[in-house]
Amino acid sequence: MDTNTNLTRALLAALQAHGAREIFGLPGDFILPFFIEAEETGTLPLYTLSHEPGVGFAADSAARYGGGIGVAAVTYGAGALNLVNPVAAAYAEKVPLVVISGAPGARERAGGLLLHHQVRSLDSQLTMFREITCDQAVLDDAATAPGLIARVLARCVRESRPVYLELPRDMARVPCAPVPVLADPMYDRAAVAACVREVTARLRAAARPVLVVGIELRRLGLEEPAARLARQLDIPVVTTVMGRGLLAGRNVPLLGTYLGGAGDPLVADAVEEADALLMLGVLPTDTNFAVADGRIDAAHTLMATEGQVYLDHHVYPAIPLGALLEGLLDSGLRALAPGAEPPGRHCPCDLHADGAPVWPLDIARGINDMLATHGRMPIVSDMGDCFFTALDIEDADLLAPGYYATMGYGVPAGLGLQARTGERPVILVGDGAFQMTGWELGHCRRHGWDPIVIVFNNAGWGMLRSFEPDACFNELGDWHLAAMAAGLGGDGVRVRTRAELAQALQHAATTRGRFQMIEVMLPLGAQSDTLARFVAAARRRNGMC
Numbered sequence: 001m002d003t004n005t006n007l008t009r010a011l012l013a014a015l016q017a018h019g020a021r022e023i024f025g026l027p028g029d030f031i032l033p034f035f036i037e038a039e040e041t042g043t044l045p046l047y048t049l050s051h052e053p054g055v056g057f058a059a060d061s062a063a064r065y066g067g068g069i070g071v072a073a074v075t076y077g078a079g080a081l082n083l084v085n086p087v088a089a090a091y092a093e094k095v096p097l098v099v100i101s102g103a104p105g106a107r108e109r110a111g112g113l114l115l116h117h118q119v120r121s122l123d124s125q126l127t128m129f130r131e132i133t134c135d136q137a138v139l140d141d142a143a144t145a146p147g148l149i150a151r152v153l154a155r156c157v158r159e160s161r162p163v164y165l166e167l168p169r170d171m172a173r174v175p176c177a178p179v180p181v182l183a184d185p186m187y188d189r190a191a192v193a194a195c196v197r198e199v200t201a202r203l204r205a206a207a208r209p210v211l212v213v214g215i216e217l218r219r220l221g222l223e224e225p226a227a228r229l230a231r232q233l234d235i236p237v238v239t240t241v242m243g244r245g246l247l248a249g250r251n252v253p254l255l256g257t258y259l260g261g262a263g264d265p266l267v268a269d270a271v272e273e274a275d276a277l278l279m280l281g282v283l284p285t286d287t288n289f290a291v292a293d294g295r296i297d298a299a300h301t302l303m304a305t306e307g308q309v310y311l312d313h314h315v316y317p318a319i320p321l322g323a324l325l326e327g328l329l330d331s332g333l334r335a336l337a338p339g340a341e342p343p344g345r346h347c348p349c350d351l352h353a354d355g356a357p358v359w360p361l362d363i364a365r366g367i368n369d370m371l372a373t374h375g376r377m378p379i380v381s382d383m384g385d386c387f388f389t390a391l392d393i394e395d396a397d398l399l400a401p402g403y404y405a406t407m408g409y410g411v412p413a414g415l416g417l418q419a420r421t422g423e424r425p426v427i428l429v430g431d432g433a434f435q436m437t438g439w440e441l442g443h444c445r446r447h448g449w450d451p452i453v454i455v456f457n458n459a460g461w462g463m464l465r466s467f468e469p470d471a472c473f474n475e476l477g478d479w480h481l482a483a484m485a486a487g488l489g490g491d492g493v494r495v496r497t498r499a500e501l502a503q504a505l506q507h508a509a510t511t512r513g514r515f516q517m518i519e520v521m522l523p524l525g526a527q528s529d530t531l532a533r534f535v536a537a538a539r540r541r542n543g544m545c
């Protein structure tokens with residue numbers, strides 16, 4: 001046994017071998033030994049944040065955007081249970097996230113007392129995490145720990161879902177063998193070949209084929225082969241809402257994002273009139289397809305998701321997406337139909353820098369102008385009208401919980417992205433969501449993070465006003481957020497007109513080293529066109545007209 005390796009060091013090495021590049025965390029007594037080992041070894045940079053939801057969202061975005069796996073390390077009970085929502089979001093949106101929770105040691109478990117942070121039984125936490133992770137292990141035996149860690153981390157990567165590791169505090173420094181890296185399981189090559197033959201036959205016979213790309217392509221590191229296939233097939237390419245930003249900048253004939261009746265009619269027509277809709281890595285969620293209102297004919301879809309391929313009322317049960325892509329690329333299938341020319345910038349014109357009040361589409365136009373002038377930057381959006389506005393930003397990567405739709409994601413996810421890649425993000429967040437996790441900006445100073453943060457301030461929960469315009473419970477009042485930026489270590493400016501917005505964006509883009517907050521005061525009732533169409537479609541669908 002490698003005597004200079006203890007369980008924590010073996011775990012850290014295994015995390016790194018499986019694609020972790022940092023740890024986000026918030027310590028407590030049950031996980032202090034792990035944090036001490038992590039800090040002493042420096043195997044992975046350790047970033048602490050102020051609230052566990054922020055820890056989880058930061059780890060999520062590091063994996064979602066940077067690839068590999070994200071790691072969130074927290075204490076038992078109060079810490080880990082604060083992490084439930086971000087882990088649930090990662091499960092729903094297929095993000096490979098590793099939760100490491102401290103836990104009581106053997107002697108205190110056997111002591112007969114109710115322990116601090118304990119809920120019901122000492123295993124209640126593990127029970128709760130079983131529901132939002134694809135695999136779990138309690139590392140209470142050094143003999144079995146390496147094999148358990150190897151199994152759990154392999155599933156995290158293969159299934160692109162969160163996993164849970166519970167580390168009793170009396171185990172952190174126990175001598176332990178290194179963790180093996182398990183080989184990928186074999187798959188049936190004959191089944192893949194049969195599936196490829198059937199898919200290519202359907203595509204050859206089609207007059208109006210369309211390729212729809214979804215988030216599994218990014219989660220499984222398959223964007224480049226998918227882009228090669230898109231160029232080889234030379235057919236129109238569309239992303240789902242969750243897949244917005246996929247294949248950006250990869251010279252692919254991207255038509256846009258499918259939003260059904262709530263989006264670009266050119267895109268909706270292409271998808272709904274297609275006679276072969278090849279969907280790669282697409283999750284069949286309501287945010288992706290409810291807007292279709294039944295206008296997509298299932299008989300025309302060929303769906304590869306969750307390791308299976310569904311077409312013509314039958315299923316190929318075990319077709320890894322990477323193997324399918326490889327088979328389609330090798331099939332020689334090409335130039336099926338002249339790809340629709342990717343449209344010009346979606347926003348018909350640049351931001352008018354005049355004295356008019358700012359509406360959401362003006363923010364999208366201003367960001368498009370900024371990216372065109374200063375170069376591409378990843379967009380990270382919280383949930384609210386800022387998310388629907390983000391759909392009007394062209395040719396940019398977009399990170400957002402577009403399906404699970406939790407608030408609080410934007411700011412910590414932007415910090416996690418910059419921690420992982422060093423790239424400067426543009427963060428879009430409503431005033432309501434900022435009140436949840438926006439304060440994590442206070443950590444930028446000590447880590448040198450400097451995102452551009454655009455706060456959509458309508459003094460309330462604007463999306464909910466769309467559904468209940470007369471309710472008073474949606475009002476939040478004006479929190480004057482830009483005035484708080486300096487105390488958090490950044491620069492803040494409040495803007496009301498389009499000219500002020502244009503100037504603020506130009507200043508933010510050319511100021512580095514401190515986060516730049518632009519608090520946009522939106523007129524009451526200001527709403528993006530996309531949100532308005534989504535709300536109308538939802539009302540029709542749910543009979544709320």
Ligand SMILES: Cc1ncc(Cc2csc(CCOP(=O)(O)OP(=O)(O)O)c2C)c(N)n1
Nearest residue numbers: 384385406407430431432433460461462463
């Ligand atoms: C963790 C969580 N709790 C509640 C909700 C429910 C909700 C969805 S949208 C929304 C209002 C968002 O207000 P904000 O000011 O951020 O943005 P805007 O609408 O553009 O004004 C709420 C409360 C969700 N999605 N997540």
